[in-house]
Amino acid sequence: MTKQHTDDELTRYILDKSSQASQIDDFLALALTEARAGLPAGALAVVLANPPQWQILAVSGVPEHEVPTDVAADALDKDNIAKWNEWQAAPLGNGYALVVRDVTDTSSLMKFASSLAAGMNTVRQTQTRDRRIRRLERILEVTHGWGQTNNMETLLHAMAEAATDLLEADRASIFLWDRANKQLVGRPALGVEDGELRIPDDAGIVGQVIHSGETRRVGGGLGDEEINRSVDETTGYKTSTVLCVPLTSPDGKLLGAFEVLNKKKGHFSGEDERGLTELAAHAAVALENTQQLEELLTKHQQLVEQAAEGVQMIGNSPAIEAVRSTTRRIADTDLAILILGENGTGKEVVAQSMHYISSRRDQPFIAVNCAALTETLLESELFGHEKGAFTDANEARAGKFELASGGTLFLDEIGDMSLSGQAKLLRVLEDKTVVRVGGSTPIHTEVRILAATNQDLAAMVREKKFREDLFFRLNVVSLELPPLRNRGDDVMLLAKHFLGTFCRTMGRKTPPFSAAAEKRLLAHRWPGNVRELRNLMERIAYLSTGESVEVDDLAFIESATGDMTETVDMNAMLSDATKQFQQQYIRHTIDLTKGNMSKAAKRLGLHRSNLYRKMRQLDMGGDEEE
């Protein structure tokens, strides 16, 4: 048999085996054994350069540790046969090399090396095809049940689970595109309170996929800076690798994006990309079939609308009209606003209405009462803390400034904030960043601040209890809510509104107010303002039993028959002081006569109709006649 003949036989053998093999190891074992006899060779090995190491894939006639890798490195470097003593090496492409000992015929060696390289390629293709088939089978297996379920939540969970499993990732989320609100709704959003993550539709990698309709693979040193860290901050999760594909329905409608995070080993591959694309195609069909898709997207909208409807600022008095119109005018600015007024005058109501008529309405409204927490707790509540920042800080936590980002943060009782808290607040207002307690990294936040107080902040500035720079910053626009006693007939509007609401929840018909009861309500000083009135109406709804609300039902009104304990503001102008005194004196007299206006007028030496006129002049309400 000629040498040429043996070489050809070896080549045929190699190609034959490569078309049957499904595993590279099996193929190499057969090929090397055959070549040892055919070439012939004393020993053979196939190695892979995997810097800084070498991987020995197969050996014949030599233990693994005796395979010389330097000669293989030489061969790869010059892309040609290399020699070292009785050893030779030939490159096989893609970092693979064949290493042989005691081969005399270099031309046979080269022929064998090239058929071995071709054979390895064939086996690799078979392996890829097999993996693809297995992946498709697995996809069919997991997606089989999807068509049956009509429950969006279950479906989304199943999809995320299938993706994490199939792609060996740590997490997966499906982002549905809420076009109307330019938002992406992430489900399931593990680690987020109430399981829903909403981000602007142009944020981060998912945003790019939505807008370009193209797959993105990021992380592990490639485009890391594009990962949206603010989402990580919300979830407390550290994203290192991301694969995100568009979620497109069969008729080409872009429904959202399917994202997997953190490949357990290494980075997401092109094969992972194909796998997720296939899974996404199935997911899109299943999702389209659930009627809940629309519901999910509209649910949030409905919740926002409900919340917005719940915030009603009742009142027609000129002072309230003025507040309402200023609120509308400044709602869509990002200005920090100071809302002033006694306790219970509706400062939070104003803050909420401003939020719900602004373009921030789809984002959170968060209220914090600065007087309710100790100095340390308040700072960690507002600015968040890093792990170990203080004894109980077992893990890092985002503060309200971060959580409210994109929305509104209402800081009630701002006068009670510590000076160091005030310094941090100023920083948020000036450069839109917060630094967590115990941390040093500034975190960006797009929050709008509305602050409220019933204290005299200017006086506090003089006493050095409140930072002057912060005061000026907050005081650019301020809104003043008048006490209820100065809102005239609004008292009755509010009383009827509250009584109606409470009676409806109790399933009870709302009783009307007797004329005497109305007068009594209008004459009261309302030291607790709207809150006091609301509480009173709640008690009446539960406790009164008559067809109408009578003066006797109002016995709960504080100091209704009490002494005249009110005082006139000694800093007021004479005309205001006189007005205040007259209001108080009339109220006191009406209280004494238990709301009997004729008796009250008599005691005051006035005709009854003159008393009503006087009350109207003094903004005390007072529509005519019982």
Ligand SMILES: Nc1ncnc2c1ncn2[C@@H]1O[C@H](COP(=O)(O)OP(=O)(O)OP(=O)(O)O)[C@@H](O)[C@H]1O
């Ligand atoms: N104009 C209004 N229309 C309807 N309800 C109101 C109005 N003003 C206040 N309320 C109701 O009165 C109660 C007290 O209002 P709110 O909490 O807004 O007052 P506040 O000034 O923020 O009080 P505090 O200073 O004590 O925090 C709430 O139940 C609120 O819904």
